[in-house]
Amino acid sequence: MKLNRRGLVTSLRSALCSGCVIAGASGSALAQNTPAGDDTTLERVVVTAQSREQELQEVPIAIQVVDDKLIQDTAAYDLQDIATFVPGLVVSGQKTQPRFAIRGISTGDFGIGTDPAVGVYIDGVYSARSGGAVLAFNDVERIEVLKGPQGTLFGRNSAAGAVSLITKQPGRELEGHLFTRFGNDGQRYVEGLVNTPLGETTALRVSALRNQSDGWLSDAASGKDLNGEDNWATRAAFRWDISSATNATLTWDHEKLDQLARPAIGIVPLPAAPGRPPTPPDPNSYLDPRHAPLFNDVEGNEESRTFDGATLALNHAADWGQISSTTAWRQFDSVNREDEDGTNRRNLYLDTANIEDNESFYQELKFSGDSGRVNWVAGASYYREKARQTSQVNVFTDSLDTLFLSQQLAPTPDGTLFGYFSDVLGSLGVPLSLLDHRWREQVDNTADSQAFALFGDTIWKLSDRSNFTVGLRYTRDEKKFSWFNGARSAPTLDATIAQLLPLIGELPPELQEQAMFALAVAGGDIVFANGTLEGQKVRDKDSWSDFSPRFVFDFHATPDTMLFASLAKGYKAGGYNSLDIGAKFDNEDVWNLETGIKQVVPEANLQWNASAYYYVYSDRQAIRLDPNSAGSGVPRYLVDTSDEKAWGLDFGVQWQPSKSFSLDANAAFIDATFKDKVAPSGADLSGQATGEPYFSFSVGAQYHWQLASAGDVTLSLRHAYRGRSRCNADSQLQGDCSISPNFDVGTSQQRTDLRLGWTDASQHWRVAAFANNLFDKRYVDGIGNYTTDVFGTTYATITPPRLYGVEVGYQF
Numbered sequence: 001m002k003l004n005r006r007g008l009v010t011s012l013r014s015a016l017c018s019g020c021v022i023a024g025a026s027g028s029a030l031a032q033n034t035p036a037g038d039d040t041t042l043e044r045v046v047v048t049a050q051s052r053e054q055e056l057q058e059v060p061i062a063i064q065v066v067d068d069k070l071i072q073d074t075a076a077y078d079l080q081d082i083a084t085f086v087p088g089l090v091v092s093g094q095k096t097q098p099r100f101a102i103r104g105i106s107t108g109d110f111g112i113g114t115d116p117a118v119g120v121y122i123d124g125v126y127s128a129r130s131g132g133a134v135l136a137f138n139d140v141e142r143i144e145v146l147k148g149p150q151g152t153l154f155g156r157n158s159a160a161g162a163v164s165l166i167t168k169q170p171g172r173e174l175e176g177h178l179f180t181r182f183g184n185d186g187q188r189y190v191e192g193l194v195n196t197p198l199g200e201t202t203a204l205r206v207s208a209l210r211n212q213s214d215g216w217l218s219d220a221a222s223g224k225d226l227n228g229e230d231n232w233a234t235r236a237a238f239r240w241d242i243s244s245a246t247n248a249t250l251t252w253d254h255e256k257l258d259q260l261a262r263p264a265i266g267i268v269p270l271p272a273a274p275g276r277p278p279t280p281p282d283p284n285s286y287l288d289p290r291h292a293p294l295f296n297d298v299e300g301n302e303e304s305r306t307f308d309g310a311t312l313a314l315n316h317a318a319d320w321g322q323i324s325s326t327t328a329w330r331q332f333d334s335v336n337r338e339d340e341d342g343t344n345r346r347n348l349y350l351d352t353a354n355i356e357d358n359e360s361f362y363q364e365l366k367f368s369g370d371s372g373r374v375n376w377v378a379g380a381s382y383y384r385e386k387a388r389q390t391s392q393v394n395v396f397t398d399s400l401d402t403l404f405l406s407q408q409l410a411p412t413p414d415g416t417l418f419g420y421f422s423d424v425l426g427s428l429g430v431p432l433s434l435l436d437h438r439w440r441e442q443v444d445n446t447a448d449s450q451a452f453a454l455f456g457d458t459i460w461k462l463s464d465r466s467n468f469t470v471g472l473r474y475t476r477d478e479k480k481f482s483w484f485n486g487a488r489s490a491p492t493l494d495a496t497i498a499q500l501l502p503l504i505g506e507l508p509p510e511l512q513e514q515a516m517f518a519l520a521v522a523g524g525d526i527v528f529a530n531g532t533l534e535g536q537k538v539r540d541k542d543s544w545s546d547f548s549p550r551f552v553f554d555f556h557a558t559p560d561t562m563l564f565a566s567l568a569k570g571y572k573a574g575g576y577n578s579l580d581i582g583a584k585f586d587n588e589d590v591w592n593l594e595t596g597i598k599q600v601v602p603e604a605n606l607q608w609n610a611s612a613y614y615y616v617y618s619d620r621q622a623i624r625l626d627p628n629s630a631g632s633g634v635p636r637y638l639v640d641t642s643d644e645k646a647w648g649l650d651f652g653v654q655w656q657p658s659k660s661f662s663l664d665a666n667a668a669f670i671d672a673t674f675k676d677k678v679a680p681s682g683a684d685l686s687g688q689a690t691g692e693p694y695f696s697f698s699v700g701a702q703y704h705w706q707l708a709s710a711g712d713v714t715l716s717l718r719h720a721y722r723g724r725s726r727c728n729a730d731s732q733l734q735g736d737c738s739i740s741p742n743f744d745v746g747t748s749q750q751r752t753d754l755r756l757g758w759t760d761a762s763q764h765w766r767v768a769a770f771a772n773n774l775f776d777k778r779y780v781d782g783i784g785n786y787t788t789d790v791f792g793t794t795y796a797t798i799t800p801p802r803l804y805g806v807e808v809g810y811q812f
Contacts, residue, residue, distance in 0.1 A: 002779035017651030036474075042656055043531045056600050060469075060564035062555045062611050062650050064666065065090075068168075073716050073755050075181065075770055075803070077211055078134050079120075079163065079459050084720045084751055087668035087696040088144050088650065089163070094262050095134045096305050096355060102147055104646055104672040104692035105160035105590070105617065110446045112356065112387040112726055113481055113576030114621060114639055117588075119150065119158030122165045122545040123251065125311055125328040126155065128385050128449075129358050132307055133333040135255055136233040139193060139207040141168045146154075147650065148592045148613060149570025152457050152471030155381060159570030159590045169249060170203035170239040171195055174409060176812055183805025186228070188216030199712040201241040209236040216801055217263055220293035227800075231257040245317040249800055250610075253309040262305040263296045264784055264795035266342025266742075267288040274347055277792035279406040286740040289796035290778045295344035297339060299438075305334040319371025328362040337392075340786045346398040348434065350787050360385040363509070378456040385449045390763040391579055392442040393634070395526045397493060398435050400526060403790045407633040410521075417518050425500070427809040432500060434518075437493035441485075441528045444576045448480040448769055457550070465557075471550035477573035480541040483581040485530045489759065490522075497522065527634045533581050544587040548572040565595040572621070577639045588619045596650075604691035608653040610682055616675075617644040625734055625785060626680035640680055644690055646672035666749075667697035679730040691736050693748070717753070724748045735783035745780045749799070757807075766808045773796070776802040793799045 002004040044055055056065070064086050076082040080098065083091040090101040099106050100118035112129070119126060120133040127133040143165050150158040174196050181189040191209035198204055215228030233255040241247045267289050268281045307330075314325040341772075350507045366379035401416035403409070410417040418434035425432055457471035497519065504515050525534055548571045554564040570590040577583035597612030626638045648670035655663045672692045677685040700718040707713060725746030727737035738745035752775055757768035777799075784795040 020404040030455060037652075041249045042600070042607055042654065057600060057607065058562065060552050060566060060596070061150075062560070062594070062613075064147075064598070065142055066144045066145070066651075067142040068140060070776060071140065073478070074718065074753055075772055075805075075807075076137060078136055080134060082143065082496070084344070084722075085698045085700075085718060087666055087698060088670070089145050091134065094303060096131045096336045097255060098130050098134045100163070102132060102145070102161035103514035103613075103615075103648060103668075104670055104690055104772070105620065106622075106706075109763055111391075111576075111578030111623070111639070112358070112389045112445055113574055113578045113584075115157045115575060116622070117157065117160040117572055119154050119162040120165075121308075123167055123311060123313070124155075124310075124326055124364070125330070125362055127330070127381065128157075128360050128383070129332075129356070129387070130793055131305070131334050131356055132330065132358060135253075135307060136209060136211065136231065137231045138235045138253070138255075139168050139205070141166050148594060149191075149548070149550075149572050149590055151473050151568070152455060152550040152646045153377065153477075154452055155453055155455070155473060156383075156475050157572050158479065159572045159588060163732075167237070167251075168205065170205040170237050172197050172203055174812075175331055177809060179807065179809035180798075181805055181807045183213075183803050185216045185803070186211045186212070186225075187803065187805060199275055203238045203239045206235070208232070215260075217294055219296050221295055224296075226260060226263045226294065226296060228259055230259045230414050231255065237419050248314045249314050251311045253307070255305070255307040257303070257305040259303055261298070261336055261338050262797060263294060264342040265292055265798065266793060267292055267296050267796050268794050270343060270345070271426075273345060276347065276402055276405070277794040280789050281792045281794055283738070283740045286738075286742055286794065288743045289780055289798050290743070293344065296339055297344040297349065298339045300337055301339075303336045305332055307332040316630045319791075321367060324366045326362070326364045326366075328361075329360070331356045334731070337579050340784065340795070341399075341791055341793040342784075343793055346396050347402050348787075348791045348793050349396050349399045351394045352786075352793065353394065355391070355392070356387065358387040364396065372741055373461050375459040375461075377458075380455070381451075381453045383449075383451040385447070385464075387447045387449075389445045389578060389730065390442050391445075394525075395438060395439050395527075396435075397437045397490075399791065401435075402797060403633060405717075406699065406790050406792070409632075411517060412514060417521060421515065421518055426784060430500075430503065432496055434471040434496060435492065437490055437790070438498065440489040441525045442529055443579055443581075444484040444486070446482045447576075449478065451475060451477045451573070461671055466555045469550065469554075473548045474545070475548065475571060476543065476545040477587075478541070479573070479575065481576040482537055482539045483578075483586075484537045485525065485534050485581065487535060488525050493522065513752075526632050528579075529632055530581055538581050540576065540582065540584065542574065542584060544574045546589070548589065560600040562598045563596070564598075566592075569593050575621070579636050580638050583638070585621060586619050588617065588621055588641070590615050590617045590620075605656040606650075606654065610649065610651045612647070612649050614647040617646075618645050624680055624730070627789065629734065635789070637785060638680060642677035642685070643675040644672060644677075645675050646670055646690075646692075652717070660701070663701050664695065664698075665699040667695070669695050674728075679733075681733050685730060686730050688728035689726035691725050691728065691731060693725055695723040697721050697761055709761050711758060713756070713758050716755040716757075718749065719752045722749045735785055738780070738783055743780050745783055746809040747779065750777055764810055764812060766807075766809045766811075769805075770807065771802060771804040773800065773802045781786065
């Protein structure tokens with residue numbers, strides 16, 4: 001990677017534009033800095049966000065751009081790391097099961113029957129599953145975060161907005177770099193890149209990286225490190241200039257993630273073993289998870305993913321315009337096994353696992369042209385996805401006894417089942433036990449989906465100062481889905497029961513009746529209790545179609561001031577609930593009305609942008625914990641729908657008071673409420689807040705010293721704030737808010753990053769020291785209530801501590 005002579009200052013200015021809420025557009029964009037004549041003049045950023053080359057300040061959609069310099073300054077590895085500095089964007093959860101949200105709209109598609117509300121695109125290729133979207137920043141040029149519906153050009157499932165990652169392309173110059181980072185908690189990061197021409201018309205670009213850390217949590221019993229990272233990625237891109245008018249780029253990506261799953265920190269004080277906590281536990285007794293001991297006994301603890309992708313991009317310049325074709329294939333498989341009890345007790349053990357295998361194909365053909373008065377884009381796309389998913393619950397017969405006891409399901413004197421009969425067998429001198437046997441239940445799903453789309457977007461130049469844009473996309477989604485809830489698996493228990501069957505007739509009559517009940521219970525599912533549907537494969541198919549229009553009017557009041565207003569519709573396909581056999585839901589729609597202003601003040605070296613929006617959401621899909629399970633007491637995560645509305649403001653400013661000093665700030669305000677909503681718990685949430693905080697912002701400053709022949713030094717400081725969650729009547733169950741007096745869930749969060757870097761005069765060597773979360777702010781991220789009512793084992797997750805370290809790099 002090459003840096004120009006103004007190095008860090010110039011790069012920062014591009015990054016600072018990411019701090020402003022600027023008008024932009026959908027599509028794969030190419031940002032480039034156009035030098036102004038003075039070091040104190042704000043850089044022009046040119047993008048092709050609407051498949052047209054336009055100055056970023058001239059495009060009437062709210063967009064925030066994060067370039068490779070800001071990624072480097074914040075030591076960001078993936079989208080979860082950078083989202084903190086993009087107000088209105090949230091990327092939470094684990095890498096294989098993340099949740100994306102823009103302007104308070106999200107889904108969290110951990111089931112293959114649902115789709116995300118935020119579209120994630122890598123070089124214009126849609127990532128259908130969020131589990132394959134949070135990938136390493138491998139040779140990324142920039143990230144564009146587009147707020148509001150982006151259906152016209154981006155397409156389906158971008159009703160809330162879109163996140164577009166654009167990677168660097170092969171060039172005609174030999175260049176490369178080697179970069180390492182070392183930090184606390186055993187962090188080791190290394191990346192390398194080589195770009196080389198292979199002839200007059202071809203070039204190759206190859207990059208690779210490795211990221212590891214020991215983890216910042218440890219097991220209180222074993223001392224084993226937890227929450228570590230271990231992943232690597234590689235990328236190769238080959239470009240061929242077939243002619244002066246035609247070029248082709250073939251790209252291949254591979255990534256491997258193999259680490260332990262995120263641990264759960266138990267927050268309920270436990271009695272001495274084998275005692276059990278009360279169900280439900282008293283929130284007043286909860287321990288502060290930031291200081292509580294951590295115990296993890298998950299068997300087969302794993303979060304892993306293998307990802308492969310290939311993309312062929314063809315571009316041809318004709319006399320009348322441009323023809324572009326994108327052909328892409330993606331495949332990933334993932335495993336995420338999570339602790340759901342936060343203890344190391346057999347009689348409280350429960351883990352869940354999500355196992356996926358996904359393969360997709362994407363083809364888009366796009367045409368564009370500009371006649372002076374009319375600038376147009378039109379095209380068609382086809383998408384096909386085949387996916388398999390297994391949702392598991394793993395327990396021991398000891399923990400099933402805890403469930404029987406808390407839910408009063410066993411007709412035995414002590415309320416247990418397996419423990420009671422083990423004691424009976426012992427009293428009879430039978431050397432067999434029904435305890436300590438592993439028990440697994442699972443639901444298997446398959447999905448076969450395809451989508452067709454036709455789209456067009458036209459900018460009409462009404463005058464030298466005004467434009468009117470009309471866009472329309474037609475989409476048809478078709479899905480085939482299946483459920484299979486097979487028999488539970490407990491091989492060692494079954495072997496023990498087989499030995500006991502001949503002995504049942506020798507038991508006293510009253511024990512024979514209880515034994516037959518125990519055998520009946522032990523023969524079927526308890527958590528996924530689907531009755532007559534157990535063992536049957538259930539299939540369904542459905543289709544949805546939609547017309548999504550977009551209307552935009554922009555007016556240049558002065559050469560440096562643009563006003564705009566837009567009305568756009570977003571659409572997300574309907575789908576199926578993976579864990580609720582036979583359940584499906586309609587597509588969701590959103591109408592977004594927005595108006596804004598963008599202004600540059602050249603004499604002050606300042607630009608600012610503001611927009612206001614109002615949206616109405618129909619049938620918004622959300623995954624929530626449903627306490628009304630099928631009799632076992634163990635809740636399920638189900639998809640429900642609601643109608644919502646919100647209004648909000650986005651604001652951003654960038655200021656370059658001198659050639660050495662620069663400032664930026666951006667902010668988001670939103671008031672989001674339910675119009676019509678009854679939660680799975682039965683709570684009527686109509687008129688209540690959806691949970692999204694009112695306010696978030698980020699600010700940044702950078703000072704640059706030129707040391708003549710000794711190179712240059714840059715000090716960067718950045719701070720982010722996200723306000724308190726607005727709780728509703730269902731927030732406590734979902735784990736978004738807490739009533740415990742010992743800690744706060746949903747409180748406002750802050751993060752401050754500091755970086756001091758030096759680059760030598762030749763621009764080859766660079767050294768830096770950094771501290772992320774400088775003041776070591778720790779927060780309780782959420783509460784897990786999956787086993788609260790059945791085991792009394794509420795758990796929590798917390799945010800990472802301070803990360804500090806050094807970086808060394810060489811480039812040519």
